[in-house]
Amino acid sequence: MKKCFFSIGLISGLLMLCCISSYSQKRIGVYNVAGFSSKTNAYSSLNNQNGSVFGAVPAYCVDFYSNNSDFITIDRKNIYFITFEKELQKTENFMDGYVVEQGKSEGMDYLVQSLFDTDTYTLIIQVFDVKEERVLCSSEKKLDKNFLGIKDLRQQVNGMLLEINSKCFESSIPVVRMLSFKGKKAKELLVAAGKDLRVRSGYKFDIFMNVEEKVGDKTISRKEVVGKGSIAKVEDENFSILEITDGAEVVLAEINKGTQLLCRATSK
Amino acid sequence: MQSHLKVKLPDRNNVYTQNISMKKYLIILAVTALSRISYAQNEFEYTILKNNSTKADPVMVPLHAQIEDLLADTEGVHLADWDEKTHKLNYMHNKKLQRPIALVKFCDIRWINTLNNIDLTLVTDTTGKTKEAYFRITSEVKLVTKQVEVKTSQIIDIKQNNFKSEPRTSLRSDKKDRDIILIEKFVEEFGGDPAKLKKDNFDTYNKRLVKVREKYMPQLKERLSELLVLHAGSVVDQLKRFEPLNIGRAYQVIRDPDSADEKKIKSVTFDATPNDHVKAGEYVLLYEVVDFNGHKSLRYVSPFRVDETGEKSAKADLASLGGKKALAELMRNKAELVMFDDKRSALAYDKQLRREKEDYIVGVKKSCVFCNMDLETSLYQLPIVKVVERNAPELVIFQKLAKLERFIDYGSEELLNKQLGVKYLFYKEEERLVATDIETGRIIGSERPPGWLSANYGIAAKNLFIDTFERPIKFIKNEEVSKGKLKSFIAQSDFGFLFGESIGVYELVDEKVGNKVIKRKQEIGDSWFSKPISDTVAEFKVKRGEKEILEAQQQGKTLVFEYKIK
Numbered sequence: 067m068k069k070c071f072f073s074i075g076l077i078s079g080l081l082m083l084c085c086i087s088s089y090s091q092k093r094i095g096v097y098n099v100a101g102f103s104s105k106t107n108a109y110s111s112l113n114n115q116n117g118s119v120f121g122a123v124p125a126y127c128v129d130f131y132s133n134n135s136d137f138i139t140i141d142r143k144n145i146y147f148i149t150f151e152k153e154l155q156k157t158e159n160f161m162d163g164y165v166v167e168q169g170k171s172e173g174m175d176y177l178v179q180s181l182f183d184t185d186t187y188t189l190i191i192q193v194f195d196v197k198e199e200r201v202l203c204s205s206e207k208k209l210d211k212n213f214l215g216i217k218d219l220r221q222q223v224n225g226m227l228l229e230i231n232s233k234c235f236e237s238s239i240p241v242v243r244m245l246s247f248k249g250k251k252a253k254e255l256l257v258a259a260g261k262d263l264r265v266r267s268g269y270k271f272d273i274f275m276n277v278e279e280k281v282g283d284k285t286i287s288r289k290e291v292v293g294k295g296s297i298a299k300v301e302d303e304n305f306s307i308l309e310i311t312d313g314a315e316v317v318l319a320e321i322n323k324g325t326q327l328l329c330r331a332t333s334k
Numbered sequence: 335m336q337s338h339l340k341v342k343l344p345d346r347n348n349v350y351t352q353n354i355s356m357k358k359y360l361i362i363l364a365v366t367a368l369s370r371i372s373y374a375q376n377e378f379e380y381t382i383l384k385n386n387s388t389k390a391d392p393v394m395v396p397l398h399a400q401i402e403d404l405l406a407d408t409e410g411v412h413l414a415d416w417d418e419k420t421h422k423l424n425y426m427h428n429k430k431l432q433r434p435i436a437l438v439k440f441c442d443i444r445w446i447n448t449l450n451n452i453d454l455t456l457v458t459d460t461t462g463k464t465k466e467a468y469f470r471i472t473s474e475v476k477l478v479t480k481q482v483e484v485k486t487s488q489i490i491d492i493k494q495n496n497f498k499s500e501p502r503t504s505l506r507s508d509k510k511d512r513d514i515i516l517i518e519k520f521v522e523e524f525g526g527d528p529a530k531l532k533k534d535n536f537d538t539y540n541k542r543l544v545k546v547r548e549k550y551m552p553q554l555k556e557r558l559s560e561l562l563v564l565h566a567g568s569v570v571d572q573l574k575r576f577e578p579l580n581i582g583r584a585y586q587v588i589r590d591p592d593s594a595d596e597k598k599i600k601s602v603t604f605d606a607t608p609n610d611h612v613k614a615g616e617y618v619l620l621y622e623v624v625d626f627n628g629h630k631s632l633r634y635v636s637p638f639r640v641d642e643t644g645e646k647s648a649k650a651d652l653a654s655l656g657g658k659k660a661l662a663e664l665m666r667n668k669a670e671l672v673m674f675d676d677k678r679s680a681l682a683y684d685k686q687l688r689r690e691k692e693d694y695i696v697g698v699k700k701s702c703v704f705c706n707m708d709l710e711t712s713l714y715q716l717p718i719v720k721v722v723e724r725n726a727p728e729l730v731i732f733q734k735l736a737k738l739e740r741f742i743d744y745g746s747e748e749l750l751n752k753q754l755g756v757k758y759l760f761y762k763e764e765e766r767l768v769a770t771d772i773e774t775g776r777i778i779g780s781e782r783p784p785g786w787l788s789a790n791y792g793i794a795a796k797n798l799f800i801d802t803f804e805r806p807i808k809f810i811k812n813e814e815v816s817k818g819k820l821k822s823f824i825a826q827s828d829f830g831f832l833f834g835e836s837i838g839v840y841e842l843v844d845e846k847v848g849n850k851v852i853k854r855k856q857e858i859g860d861s862w863f864s865k866p867i868s869d870t871v872a873e874f875k876v877k878r879g880e881k882e883i884l885e886a887q888q889q890g891k892t893l894v895f896e897y898k899i900k
Contacts, residue, residue, distance in 0.1 A: 125764035132768070132780040133801075139777040141770040147699060147759055151724070151772050155755040159733060163486065164695055165755040166773040220764075240847050258847045302855040305845065326848075 092235070094193075095140040095174040096127040102181040102190070110184055119216060123180045123189070126223040131178075133262045133303075136237060140174050176202065176234075187211070191226050193234050203234040224264045228331030231263075239263075241273065241327040244318070245307060251314035252321060254298065254307050257329050262303045269297045271308060271329040273317055292327070293317040377745050378436030380576050383416035383423065383728060385442040385704070393445055393559045397475070400566035401443070401573070402426055408574055416440070418702055421727050434736040434746045437490075437576050438729060439481050440703050443569065445562055446474035446496070449554050454517070454543055456529045464529040467520040469547075469554060471513045473561035474498040477569055478704060481577050482723045484732040485749045489721045490678070491577045492711050497565040513561060515553050517546065582679040583610070585618070587671040588647055596662035601641060604673045606648040612675070616640045618650055620661075621680055623670040623687065624867065626810040629826055630687040631868035632680055636661065638673070681717065684869050690828070693720045694799065695754050696769075699761035700725055709762060712792035716799070717830045717869045722754050760795070767794040769802075778802045784898075793897050796829040800896075805829070807837060807895040812887070813873055819880035820887070822864060824873055825895055831872040835863045835897070839876075839883050842892040855894060858882040 099120045101112040112120060124143070131139045141148065148171075155165040177194040192204035205226040210217040231237045245254040255273070259265045273293040278285050293313025300306045308329065310317055320327060382405065388394045405413045406427050412435070415424040448471070457466040474496060481491040499513065520528050524542045532539040547554075585604040593599050602620065606612040620635040636657045638650035650673070652658065664671060674680040696713055700706040703726050714721045723729065735741070736749040758778065759770045768780045779802050783794035800806055807827045814821035825837070840855035859879020866872050876883060886893055 122764045125766070128763070128768065128777060129766050129780040132777045140775050141777050142775075144699065144759060144761070144770055145775075148770065148772050148775055151697070151756050151759070159751055159753040160755055161751040163751065163753040163755065164757075166757050170773050171775045242845050242847055256845070258845075258852065302840070304852050305854050 091136060091138045092176060093138045093140055093172055093174045094131050094176045094178060095142045096124045096131070096178045097142065097180075099123045099180040099182055102183050104183045104185045104188075112182065112184070116182065116184065119219065120180075120182045120189075122219065123182075123191075123223055124178075126220050127178050127180070127191070127227065129220075130224055130227045130264050133264070135262065136235065138172070140172055142174075189223070189226070191223070191230060193230055203230060205229045205233070221266060221269070224266070225269060225331050228259075228263065228265075228269075232330040238274075238328040238330055239271070241308075241321075241329060242305070244321050247318055250318055252293075252310055252318040253314070254309055255295065255317070255327075257306055257308045258304060259329070260300055260302050260304045260306050265297055265300055265306050267297050267300060270332050271295050271297070272332050273308075273310070273313065273327055273329055275320060275325050275327055289328075289330075292320055294332075295329075377433060378579065378749075379410045379412065379431065379433045380437045380439065381412045381414060381435050381732065382439045382441060382573050383414050385418050385440070386415040386424075387418060387442075388444055389415065391445075393555050393562065394443070396559050397443070397445075397562040397566055397569075400563050401570055404566060404570040405573065411574060416728070418704070423728060423731070431735070433744045434484075434738075434741045434749055435732040436484055436579055436749060437481055438484060438726075438732060439479055439573065439576065440726070441480075441573060442478045442704050444476045445558070446476055446498075448472045448474060449547075449551065449558060452547065452554065454528070454546070456532065458529045462529055462533070464520060464527050467517040467528055469515045469517070469550065471515070471554060471558050471561060472499050473513075473558055473565065475562055475565045475569060477572055478707070479572065480703065480723075482726065482729060483579070484729060484736065485752050486720075486754045487722050487724070487726075487729055488754055489710070489714055489723050492707070492714050493572070495568075495572055497568045499561060499564070512557070515550055515557055517550070523549075578676045578678055581682045582675040584679075584683045585610070585612075585648075585673040587620070587673060589665060593665040594662055596659045599658055599662045599665065601649050601651045602638060602661075602671075602673070603647050603649050605646070606643065606673075607646060608643070612640055612643055612648050614640050614643055616675075617653060618673045618675060619677065619680060620671060620673050621683075622664060623672060624871075626824060626826070626871060629808070629810055629871065631826070631871045632672075632684045632687065633867050634680075635664065635671070681869060685718070688828070688870065690718055693718050694758060694803075695720045695722060695756060696758045696760055697722045697724045697756035699759055706762065708788070709760060709767070709791045709795075712790075712795055713760060715792060715830070715832065716795065718828055719795075719799075720754060722756050724756065762791075765789070767791055767798060769798055792832060793835065796827070797897055799829055800827075807897075809893065809895055810871065812884075815884065818884065820876050820884040821880065822873055822875045823861070824867065824871060826871045828870060830870050831863050831866065833863060833866075836877070837861055837863075837874060837895050838898040839879060840894045840896060841886050842894055855896075858886060858893075860898070861895075 101110045101116065103110040128139055131137045152166070152168060156168070174196055177196060179192055179194060181190040183190065186208060188206060188208045190204055190206045193202045195202045207222060207226055209222055239257050239259040242256040242258055244252050245256050247253050257271070271294070272291045273295060274289045274291045277288050277290045279288045293310055293316055295308040295310045298307045298309040317327065389398050402413060405411065412429055412431070413426045415426065452469050452471065455468050455470055456464050459465050477495045477497065479493050480489060482488065483490050517523060523546050524531055524539070528539065585606050588603040588605060590603060593602070612618070618638050618640060620638055621632040622635055624631055624633045637653040639653045640648055640650045642649040652661065672683065674683065696719055698706050698710045698713065698721065703723070710721060713719050736746045756772055759772055761768055766780045766782055769778045770776065771778050779798040781794040781798045783789035783791050805828045807825055810824040810826050812820055812823050838857055839859040839861060841858050842853045843856060844851050845854045859882055860877045861874035862877050864873050864875040883893070
């Protein structure tokens, strides 16, 4: 009888653990940007100018992940301050005062590392899986420039991170519903991405649907792009209005068929 | 030359008084400030650490000397020259330490450079010919102070005062006017009549003025230096003011039959006993306990000056002119009235009323005591946030002093082992305000501060706390409704409100996204902070959506109130 209870307890415990882990947030940390030379295929130091511009990339990554409810961002940049403060709080002076709990520091599931190719002006952001000890996925972009230098770097990094989100973590952005149309063309869509995903007006998205393709004996899911759009207005933390720029007729037809459309950011 | 006090707004300590006229506000501020002078009345002593970075500046030498002289005889207050970079202290006046140091006041004194662009005053006759030419100097001193409690390392006050000479537009009255440098040979200096040159060829006049200014700069600096000394009294007056260390109790107001009559009422009696150490001549502050649909809060009424003290009660007179009518009305309405020694005690009582249990203890990542002051001040202003100073190793000296055996009889154990640990570290990074939980290492939020000219870290910090700890702005009640429109309403926030703040009103609608239902916010209106009621309660005037908000309320829709950050 005891054995039976133990087995039931163990199974239910495991089930609960599975449920928790499948819904749990991912712990992510951001490391500093490093210079890289594609010509020599080796790390290279960033000069002062590049260092001051690209030194901001980790901060943009932290900002991107810190308000996203799918992630818990772990601070690695201030590890010195955190350790110093915790050590200080162990001293006698805090005996009758206020202290935080010791030994509750959290580890990371993923690491974000950015590389800047000094030869081609390409930024590479990659996500490293700590447990698997491998690069999970990455996004690469030749940075847009104008006569003043690099165009809004924060916006370009956010676009890359949104792309990484859909590649690495399968987190596509659902189209909630159509807001307006003209004739046979869809005009505006309500999409489930807002301030929390650091979406800004002008960000570009692909609109796609998942289709199943039979390859030999296997069935593989394929993302079929049916249209393109750009963000017209960010409404709140969770929603934005996407203005369709391409494929408006196909989008309307798919919506009328009841197809679940999704979006993914595109850095192009 | 008169000097006047320029008060920086907004400030957590004067949030109550901002809806009244500036004149009345300054009277109240001055009166309430008096209630805070607590030096030499406590069992502890105080130290002023004067930043010596400007001490070698020839313009500042006389001012520093005068300040040191004026502070020489202040009992219980020690003055030290302080090197912010090396953390070295050099005590002045050789005063013997009688009791432990409980409060440290860091101060930074600077002169505002008004000389680089100083204009030349030209006096002309009826034909437009120059009669006299002179520079009139305006002197201005900026004083930044920060008070830190030795016991906890908590910052209990941050202030910035600018002491400025009155700008005078009248002609000089006398050649001995101290703020004037006369240009005797102005025709020679300008290569002609300066007034005519200014009229005929402004560019040439300007070029020559720059040269004249350069030539007279040593004289101008010397005279400015003399003028700055005139502000020493005001600076010292500010330096000698210390926040009270102990949180006092709430005194209950005792009503008498005359108190409801506005013609007779001029004082109030309250239940202070000799144990409360209330003395005649001191100032106490009257507050009303206001109940907004179960949200109790303090509303500031008026300052009073203690007239008599007795065994069971004390009597205090209205300290400002007017206010009798409002006081009599409160008495007639049987309002719940309480009195406090100072605002810090009132704030503590207000927290009790709100059943606020714990404060958020935060630290700011910075490299010096006076660095990142905008962020630190913004956090300090939040009612349920305690900011701890971690960039002043000097505090350790005073903590060690308190441990000395000779201070045991002076209650030094009160100062020991009560340090506050930082729970959240705040810092600025790439135009964002970021906070990290020290316990877990998690970044709890990253917010973009609003503002065009200067970033508003106060609103960014409030938003970060509101989102992270789910303590939203609460709607309390409609204040004014007219002709189917909502004109104003009362709202409450645990993190307080300040002048100039605006909150958006949003309607919540359900949106089905896959299997989930997510709340979507649709903006239906805008409102402005119009009147403070207490530290955490304020009235807001509806700026946009007067009709829509009222309709949404009548239809039972869910509304949320949030700071607007694009």
